[in-house]
Amino acid sequence: MVEMFSSDTILHLEYGTKGETSTDEHRTSRKTSDGVDWLLAPYETKTINSVRVVGSVERNTTSFVHVRARLGPMSGSPTSKESRDIVLLIPMEIVVGF
Secondary structure, X not given: OOEEEEOOOOEEEEEOOOOOXXXXXXXXXXXXXXXXEOOOOOOOOOOOEEEEEOOOOOEEXXXXXXXXXXXXXXXXXXXXXXXXXXXXXXXXXXXXXX
């Protein structure tokens, strides 16, 4: 992940995967210096960030979370030598009511 930010001040992004551990012994060698296993098998999911809504005012809004990630070369592909960036724009409909 290269960068992540939100479009609204009521969205708080919490980076980190504290408390998550890998149950497979063979996967420990894939961890990076920050202790996070960033390589994923096909159809595997991983929590990379949490979004908390801090609603102090009653309102309806549409907010966005912008994620830019760098993909490394595809393993096994002789033509893919360079990494590339992808951008994900995640829309969120938020209703804060009391």
